[in-house]
Amino acid sequence: MRRTFDYLPHASQPCVIGARVRVPFGRRMMVGIVVATSDDSSWPTEQLKAVADVIDDEPLWPSMLLDVLKWASRYYQHPLGEVLHHALNKKLRQGDAPTSADIEVWQLTDLGRQQTVETTKRAPKQWLLLCLLQDGAQERASLTSQGANGTTITAVHKKNWIELAPLSALQDTNVAASQQPPATVEQSVAITALNSNLGRFSVSLLEGITGSGKTRVYLDVMAEVVAKGEQVLVLVPEIGLTPQTLSRFRQHLGVRIGLIHSGLNDSERLAAWQAARQGEISVLLGTRSALFTPMKNLGLIVVDEEHDGSYKQQDGFRYHARDLAVMRARAEQVPLLLGSATPSFESLANAKAGRYHHLRLTQRAAGGKLPKIAAIDMRQQVMAGPLSAPILNAMSEHLKANNQVLVFLNRRGFSPVLLCHECGWFAECQRCNRPYTWHKQFRRLHCHHCQTERPVPSQCDSCGSTQLVPVGQGTEQLEEALQAHFVDYPVVRIDRDSTRRKDAFDQLVNDVQRGHYRILVGTQMLAKGHDFADVTLVVIADVDGALFSSDFRAAERMCQLLTQVSGRAGRAGQDAQVLLQTHYPEHPWVQQLQTQPYDEVADGLLSERKQAQLPPYAALAMIRAEANDENKVVQFLNEVEAELRKVPVDKTVTIMAPSPCAMVRKAGRYRWQLAVLAAQKNAIQQLLSQALPAIEGLRSAQVVRWHVDVDPQETV
Numbered sequence: 257m258r259r260t261f262d263y264l265p266h267a268s269q270p271c272v273i274g275a276r277v278r279v280p281f282g283r284r285m286m287v288g289i290v291v292a293t294s295d296d297s298s299w300p301t302e303q304l305k306a307v308a309d310v311i312d313d314e315p316l317w318p319s320m321l322l323d324v325l326k327w328a329s330r331y332y333q334h335p336l337g338e339v340l341h342h343a344l345n346k347k348l349r350q351g352d353a354p355t356s357a358d359i360e361v362w363q364l365t366d367l368g369r370q371q372t373v374e375t376t377k378r379a380p381k382q383w384l385l386l387c388l389l390q391d392g393a394q395e396r397a398s399l400t401s402q403g404a405n406g407t408t409i410t411a412v413h414k415k416n417w418i419e420l421a422p423l424s425a426l427q428d429t430n431v432a433a434s435q436q437p438p439a440t441v442e443q444s445v446a447i448t449a450l451n452s453n454l455g456r457f458s459v460s461l462l463e464g465i466t467g468s469g470k471t472r473v474y475l476d477v478m479a480e481v482v483a484k485g486e487q488v489l490v491l492v493p494e495i496g497l498t499p500q501t502l503s504r505f506r507q508h509l510g511v512r513i514g515l516i517h518s519g520l521n522d523s524e525r526l527a528a529w530q531a532a533r534q535g536e537i538s539v540l541l542g543t544r545s546a547l548f549t550p551m552k553n554l555g556l557i558v559v560d561e562e563h564d565g566s567y568k569q570q571d572g573f574r575y576h577a578r579d580l581a582v583m584r585a586r587a588e589q590v591p592l593l594l595g596s597a598t599p600s601f602e603s604l605a606n607a608k609a610g611r612y613h614h615l616r617l618t619q620r621a622a623g624g625k626l627p628k629i630a631a632i633d634m635r636q637q638v639m640a641g642p643l644s645a646p647i648l649n650a651m652s653e654h655l656k657a658n659n660q661v662l663v664f665l666n667r668r669g670f671s672p673v674l675l676c677h678e679c680g681w682f683a684e685c686q687r688c689n690r691p692y693t694w695h696k697q698f699r700r701l702h703c704h705h706c707q708t709e710r711p712v713p714s715q716c717d718s719c720g721s722t723q724l725v726p727v728g729q730g731t732e733q734l735e736e737a738l739q740a741h742f743v744d745y746p747v748v749r750i751d752r753d754s755t756r757r758k759d760a761f762d763q764l765v766n767d768v769q770r771g772h773y774r775i776l777v778g779t780q781m782l783a784k785g786h787d788f789a790d791v792t793l794v795v796i797a798d799v800d801g802a803l804f805s806s807d808f809r810a811a812e813r814m815c816q817l818l819t820q821v822s823g824r825a826g827r828a829g830q831d832a833q834v835l836l837q838t839h840y841p842e843h844p845w846v847q848q849l850q851t852q853p854y855d856e857v858a859d860g861l862l863s864e865r866k867q868a869q870l871p872p873y874a875a876l877a878m879i880r881a882e883a884n885d886e887n888k889v890v891q892f893l894n895e896v897e898a899e900l901r902k903v904p905v906d907k908t909v910t911i912m913a914p915s916p917c918a919m920v921r922k923a924g925r926y927r928w929q930l931a932v933l934a935a936q937k938n939a940i941q942q943l944l945s946q947a948l949p950a951i952e953g954l955r956s957a958q959v960v961r962w963h964v965d966v967d968p969q970e971t972v
């Protein structure tokens with residue numbers, strides 16, 4: 257509901273703005289948040305109910321942060337109640353008291369210190385845990401984030417190898433920053449510039465090529481902030497919070513680090529939230545929603561891999577954490593540091609316009625050159641399997657030289673289609689009208705659009721033939737083919753299927769880092785942010801599908817992804833190579849990727865955006881609707897269009913006619929959308945805020961699912 261509700265104050269306890277209260281709502285008692293107080297109400301006083309219970313005597317957020325949330329509610333056209341709800345963790349939403357109790361800190365005992373790989377041979381997980389604690393005590397949440405689970409901790413504790421330690425033990429883990437290699441000249445320049453901006457609001461974009469050592473820059477600036485007794489909030493993409501990141505932060509800073517991410521339980525999240533709010537931790541490291549954590553003495557916000565799509569929430573409150581980070585930094589008057597090898601076009605445009613400081617790292621920290629991408633024309637190759645002969649030969653050479661090879665394919669499963677050889681029928685999801693992906697590993701057909709599954713048919717549904725053949729390649733098939741071809745080199749596959757178990761991902765990454773695997777096959781999970789020192793060849797198995805997307809951001813995304821994947825090669829300073837297989841070597845994007853660095857490609861694409869008057873040079877919002885009955889969707893959006901056209905707007909505003917989404921049917925529902933474009937963001941804001949009350953009142957709005965998406969990332 258896009259509104260707030262009035263209550264009389266509690267009989268004895270004061271209700272402060274930003275605090276939670278319990279209130280009667282209909283027949284239930286609910287947790288509410290006080291967002292404003294007033295001397296009068298538009299409702300007759302005798303009809304108002306009173307606050308039943310005051311949960312917090314202090315506001316949950318400082319007023320500046322609450323103001324940011326209120327602003328976000330208006331900007332994203334999302335009900336304030338839901339925005340505030342989203343900004344709280346589950347325990348707080350339920351009305352639990354904020355508490356940071358129960359922080360368990362573990363350290364090695366003397367007996368634990370005597371253990372070796374040999375004595376823990378049958379329990380590699382226990383050995384991992386002991387290794388993690390070698391540098392000093394750690395919190396339970398920190399250990400579980402690095403691949404040690406609760407069972408392991410309990411087992412090792414029973415053996416008296418580890419013991420609970422006081423919180424103060426954490427301070428002793430300080431590994432002096434002086435043990436790091438000296439910063440490069442470019443790093444030093446960036447660090448000096450950033451340090452001179454501390455203490456007030458500014459936004460800096462650190463554009464540093466892959467492997468240029470951006471993390472080192474963050475860490476040095478963070479150390480400066482922490483030394484002043486202030487706190488740092490660091491956002492990382494959803495899959496970017498690796499054990500490696502965490503241990504680098506721990507070692508370099510030697511302070512307590514709070515964590516907020518989806519792998520933690522509710523109590524752990526609440527504990528980190530409270531510790532940040534009380535100023536008990538100096539650094540809070542988290543994914544998207546950690547942005548809303550109150551910090552007692554915030555001094556800096558860092559958004560790593562700022563271009564990453566996971567910063568945009570794709571359902572409910574559809575905010576962009578990077579954009580809201582700008583608002584928060586301004587409200588709290590602290591600097592914001594955005595970092596990426598492949599900055600978003602939004603941030604690049606802001607940097608070019610002089611709104612952001614633009615800092616660059618153009619050299620790799622460990623020396624060596626950035627690998628160039630070379631395309632292999634698949635049309636001229638006899639394909640014996642998923643990879644062409646020149647690729648297999650190149651792989652062979654790199655493997656023989658004792659290096660690792662990373663093969664990237666952004667498609668899970670064995671094959672994206674299972675086809676009847678005799679009649680051409682293929683297994684298709686009836687709810688999405690798209691082929692099922694065959695997952696050999698799970699012996700299932702899986703729809704990647706609606707997540708439904710069915711058993712693999714042994715016969716064609718149409719003609720009864722048993723000749724069902726896979727068409728196209730997924731990572732499973734690639735793994736199988738490569739293992740058969742390179743018998744002597746262990747292959748590992750890293751994608752969402754092979755890492756379903758809780759710590760599987762961390763474990764696999766660990767094994768890759770220890771050099772156990774020589775060939776790494778994976779999706780974008782493998783492509784981002786990892787520092788695999790021995791990889792000297794990256795193979796991009798297939799990009800052709802991406803060349804045909806009609807999303808105006810498709811070129812930007814492809815370029816970012818491929819630059820990131822390529823950046824995994826040669827990070828320890830070796831000569832490295834990237835090979836890309838394609839049927840379209842003459843496609844302009846493929847050409848550009850081979851001849852130009854990211855920033856030049858981005859320049860070209862940005863001028864195209866400017867010409868076409870698309871974001872970041874225009875503001876965009878989308879109203880999307882879906883229902884089982886397509887007519888109802890169309891009727892609703894037609895009425896939306898009519899309502900929008902009633903609002904007087906400036907002439908830069910373009911209201912588009914409703915159109916079907918690229919994937920018009922998904923999970924049984926038909927999907928259409930309507931786009932609104934304008935030169936300025938506030939023109940869109942005015943239009944939407946004036947039209948939405950009427951749109952909500954439409955009868956046709958009651959029979960479809962619909963939402964508003966301001967600054968949408970997906971536009972098809």
Ligand SMILES: Nc1ncnc2c1ncn2[C@@H]1O[C@H](COP(=O)(O)OP(=O)(O)OP(=O)(O)O)[C@@H](O)[C@H]1O
Nearest residue numbers: 437438439440466467468469470471472597621785
């Ligand atoms: N000053 C330095 N001297 C030597 N090595 C360094 C220095 N700074 C960073 N490195 C090393 O360079 C490698 C790349 O650093 P880092 O992972 O921070 O790069 P990055 O810029 O974050 O790259 P990406 O965007 O690809 O993730 C790491 O192995 C790191 O230890």
Ligand SMILES: [Zn+2]
Nearest residue numbers: 685688703706
């Ligand atoms: Zn489906």
